[in-house]
Amino acid sequence: MKKSLKKAARLLAAVLALCLTLTGCSRGLSIFSNYRRLEMVELVRTITVDGAEDGVNVAIYGTAGEKQEARMYQRTGPSIGVAMNELSLLPLGREAVLSHTEELLIGEDVARERLDEVLDYVERFSETRLDIGLLVVRDSAAWELVSGLAGEETPASDVLAGLSRSIDRVGQGYIFSCREIVTSLAQNGVALIQCVRGVQEEKLFENRGDLNLAPAGFAVARPDAIVDFLTEEETLGTMLLLGKYRSKNVDIPVDGAVLTLSVDSVKPEIKPVFSRDGALERVEIRLTLGANVVCMAGLTDLRQAETRHRAEDGLSQRFGDALTAAVKRGQAMGIDFLDLYGILSRREPLRMEDAVGKNWDTLFPGLPVEIAVESTLSRTYDIIDPPEISGREEGDPWEKLTGSLKDN
């Protein structure tokens, strides 16, 4: 009896286990509803969201295979969720998969009115990564820009990915990810978003579209919408202070020549200065820059310390101006998008708490900020400026060289 019961129990277990493999037959009690046929998948790389008359216009750009043409699908809906839902089932029963999305571009109108909705969708939808880059498109609809970037053979997403990476690389901006934006909004109530615009340029490559991507500064966002845009100068100052600056070449005129310097080390130091009674008196920002000579137009003697100092001063002036502009803009807006409070609190947590408490928003606009920039020219790479000629010839080789130039 006992044995037959055991046998029956085993048989039942085996039947149940077999049933488990048949769960595909049901769309209800199974995980099979997560099943997607690989051949029916449309891999979305870029999403754009623009404002529409009755809501939003969402466009997705994807490919079904490596060698297949990239396609764009567009839907309009009262909300992003509804429009996305419409897009989830594409023509011929294809399914859009958002997990490989790399960039999300939103139009200026959506950025001003529906930013929270966009971020919430990305945050809540388990398919999308949180580290996808968010860009605000200025002066045109986001979908128009992306469509304009694409060429006959090159998908817009590939062009966009390449261009947006280059924005970071050449120090023209910094693409904040959705995670960075959401975290910053949640922590500080303000976040920065990179803006871009389409520029009509002569085609560099045949397989590219008519438009090119150009950075257009940062947008300052509050939790529900963006409130303003920063100029190029203010964006540079912000990047310097937030440590988002990677590398940029700048031209500095020195003694009639023009030095192109690559700034590749930026160290901001921000500290609060308190009065004797513990009140926050002012903020000191000290920026240390390290630069190298990339190229030189004309001639100047970089062996002379004074010459180098003049070049360094020129660089300091240039970056100091950017920094000042950024700080002043923040104070004028009454929005601490540079997160000065956070930086100062981490440096002097107790004294800042005593001095500022919860009054930062009141104090910040009128707070004196002292900015000092110090630059150091490190090297000229393999070129010695000017060439030092040693040997039996008498006289200063430099004078000989400049003399011969003058004669010519």
Added chain:
Amino acid sequence: MLRGKAKAPAPPETTSNAPVTVAALEAVFEGCYDFESRDVHIGGDIRRKARLCFIDGLVSGSDVAQQVIRPLTDPERFGAVTDTKAVISMLLGGSVYVYTAKSRETLGELAGDLLNGFCALLFDAERTAVTFEVKSPQRRSVEAPREEKVVKGAKDAFVETLKINTTLVRRKLRNTHLKIREFHLGRRADTSAALIYIDGFTNPSIVAEAERRLAGIKTEGALTSAVIEENIVDNPRSPFPQLISTERSDKFCMNLLEGRVGILVDGLPLGFLAPGTFSQFMKVPEDHAGHFLVASCLTLLRYFSVALTLLAPAFYVAVAMYHQEMIPTRLMQSMIEAKQQVPFPTAVEVIMMLLAFELLQEAGIRLPSPIGETVSIIGALIVGQSAVEASVVSPVVVVVIALAGIAGYTMPNQDMGSALRLCRFLLVAASIALGMFGVALGCAVLLYHLSSLESFGVPYMTPFAGGQGRHLSRALLRHSMTEKRDREPELKTEDGGEAKL
């Protein structure tokens, strides 16, 4: 050989304690055409006869003639001896040129000797027989191992003859503590088996357990390795091997020196070693022949292969069906493109390829070796490529299944490889039904099964589990021979588990 403590079962037909007579013996072997029986005149005297019996083929005819009949019929030696008892005494005392002579008074013992390559001289009047060992030399000679390849090491593999195999062991371990106990297995076949261990070193409880299990084997005949394995392992239902089997005598001896017991069976060119633990199946004797760093890397590679052969198809199914977000964009694009040409769902594709792989493998093994190899290669190359070209399967599936298959071939033990192949199918099924959740849970249940196994009281997963968490490196790496080495603590050798240098 020492006689095993447990009473060995005698063949059923010859258990009789009946006294020895020619008629009774001939009755026992009635219908056996290879049974030979003839009279021999003692000392050449036709009045005095003895009956010579033997099994043709089991004994050497020339040895019988030269070493038994010739001296027995010599008038100078036996002519003057008229008393039969004196003749028997002379035969047992060495008057014939055979090194083993036994006096037998029961039919059972006598028949047993004849079946073991003895010839017998029966003296009806005395109800006594004298048996002489004159085994036929027709046996396979010691050769290099066929299945377990040797690059740098001993090339004397076990053969089908127990005596030769025990000799191979004895030659490598010249130690009086090396004990070889004899057992008889099989009620009808009466196969000889030997339990081998190092006395005073091997854990006595493992030895006692092995003796108990060998004596407890109830079978008609121990002619295949499964008879031994399935009868003495702790969990015969598990597909995982719990006894280490090897055709290499050096591996056999190395394991005896680790504190294991060995079992050799007449007729099987294999040695069995117990306890068998998972980590032991990941090792090959070559590990001890090459440099320890190389050997350690290869051991780690084998563990990686276990994961690959077990998980690669299941992982692919889970990723392709449920978790596409895991696949890098470029790869995903090419996978989609390839899949668009294939009419079957991923699950069917994978199962189809796994089955095709098994078919090819089976065909390769069953066919004669040159054809088998050709079938395997042609099968893999042509069928695989054709399947891809005909859009029956996508290329990624072929790559994944081939990878899993190749990884499976790195298993030093074929039984372990087969068990992993079986589990691979189960994990694929779990993956089809439940995705990555199914794979993870399937692995957990598989690990639970492995952890529940024991071999002769030693946890199967030792040293990964069941110990004190030490000696993990023993399983994963091969230490330098100059270092002080610890034995597997779970084997509890009588020297405390520490190898003295």
Added chain:
Amino acid sequence: MGKTDGITERQLTVLIFVSLLSPMIRVLPTAAVMLGGRASWLSPLPALAAGAALTGLYTLLLKNAPAGMGLQEAAEQGLGPVGGRVFGVLTALWLGLYGGFLARSAAERLLSTVYPNGNPPIFVIVLLAAAALTAAGLTKSLARTAEVLMPLLLAIVAVVLLSAAPEVSSANLLPVTYRDWRDILYGAVPIFNVAAAFGYFLFLRGRVVRDGEQRPNRFPWLILLLAVAFGVTFFTLGTLGTNLSITMENAFFMVIRNIRVFGVIERAEAVVVAVWIVTDFIFLSSVLMIAAEIWKTVAGVKRRTFFVLPCAALSGAAAFLIAPDAFALLKWSEFLIPAINLAFTVILIPLALAVGKIRKKY
């Protein structure tokens, strides 16, 4: 060499460690950050002190209890046969419910991370079936499984945390000053609550076989467990910040969502979520095993196998009844479940042991 079911002290401790990794990830960092804010990454420190104190208390209370005496036997001796059995039945019933909660939470995690369109029942049923199968087996088999899994799990946690390291921002973690001590202590409560669940495992003490001079030393394991708690809280908080960490139910897995593995795996999330199911499986199996073990002692029978299926059925029923949807589950997990858990592990179980100690029963 019969089939004895003895485990060593180390095995019991490893089983506890692997099991507690499951609630650790469920609770952390959300619960700790909710109570401790930005400073909660330091909360594992006071939790360690409290956990060590509780471990010490249990060790003290069971110091003279003979080897082979489980917690239920000790309770029956201390509280008397009736009181002890009432205590046992209460605990076993609670563990049955708790098992249901664990299974349901695991299913919800799968849904909100990698199976967005799935239904919880299938996960709960499969998980409970596997756990029941294991719980009906030998304790040593489960303990050995935990032993094998432990290094793998630790390696995965280490890789995941290291991969998340570049995203960690000091702005999310600092400033923390001595003035935050209250927050740090508050944040320690949920961590301590998780660690305190080791008390349930003392019901398996009867299975422990002393091997020579081996003495229970759970402190290093407690440190390791809280090191994992620290890592999870530190890296998640450092990546997502305070507000986002408490907004998300599975903040740790949200961090993993962004992890790429050497360009080979685009998102390792599915693997990590699936691997974490293994800890749920071990914990659930342990809980069912402990519940069945208690029923076995209460009923005075030799084998616990018979009780496993009813316990699993109770857990299954609890899973569906207490949390028909994610909102109900959240409600239960926010207060009631942690409170009952604390009541059992910090008050009721030590109290039952203390009575026996006072009555000099052991």
